[in-house]
Amino acid sequence: MTRCSWCGTDPLYVAYHDEEWGVPECDPRALWEKLVLDGFQAGLSWITILRKRDNFRQEFDGFDPERVATWDEARIQRALQNPGIIRHRGKIAATVKGAQLFLDIEEKEGFSPWLWSFVGGQPIQNRFSSMAEVPAATPESTAMSKALKKRGFNFCGPVIVYAFMQATGMVNDHMTGCPRHAQVSRQSADG
Template sequence: MSDSNSSKESIIRCGWCGSDPLYMKYHDEEWGKEVHDDEVLFEFLILESAQAGLSWITILKRRENYRKAFAEFDVRRVAAFTEEDVARLMQDEGIIRNRLKIEAAISNAKLFLKVQEEFGSFDRYLYSFMPEGKAIINEVGNLKDVPARTELSDTISRDMKKRGFKFFGTTICYAHMQATGMINDHLDNCSFKHTN
């Protein structure tokens, strides 16, 4: 057996990504990796809000459709969307056609800009909640040890709710934190735990 084959076989992933190539790619290249780019943080804000009540793979499969529908995730352009844009998006079969979620994405974009104005960046705002302003790498032995929410996600989502953000409860907030690497919940034996 060649070295390349044995190294492929020795790759260990967190069980939640299964064998779907799209899910594995997302797990290997994005999930749990620190992101400090506001554009990417806004993209995940839209995607995670759209996910509320659905599985993440459902949204992941529509990600490129969301990119087209929501102006390449350009926060200023999305914030300027009108009722005509809402009507257009309600006809777009490539995304989840839920009026409340679509309207929330536009409203959240406006609030995102306000946060940027207040803190200098959305990233700075989020990390103002983090202990010592740093990402957290959790020790996770088993998938069942990964929480759906924490006191930290409670605090952030509560503050965002106060600011008017919609579809960003504590569970969605925690998923956003995992996706953007504020929290690293890769299993301890996962090959991708320390690939930031």
């Protein structure tokens, strides 16, 4: 049994693979954080975001949607000065708007149940034996992407959304030869 090859040997990446990636996440705030970070990843590698994640958490008030939703232009400008995050005006503004949208969805139907509805409320258990088999997007990620965009979210195309679904355990894309595949599958069943 060997770990999924995408994480390489970087200790931070290995820990992320072994402890977080693919574990079913139902906490709405944690889901929103991951969606935001996946949006910041657009055009970059995930390890870049992972290395800056603590800085993002500090800058974005612990990804507290109620706080981020109140950001004004001055607060956005302050974030743009932080070299510890990705300083992209569009992505920062999208995060503020996304916080407002999150609060609306959370109040009306629950952010977590709404997102999980795109996979029928249960993780999809894929059985890929090689990275070549893993799709970049799926009908489920396309549907979630369209629904997010319809609500007003940005930086949430089908490929970004599929990465989000993989990371949050909506799909189990650990390779079948990886010890985490069975472990995550059991966590999904216990969920």
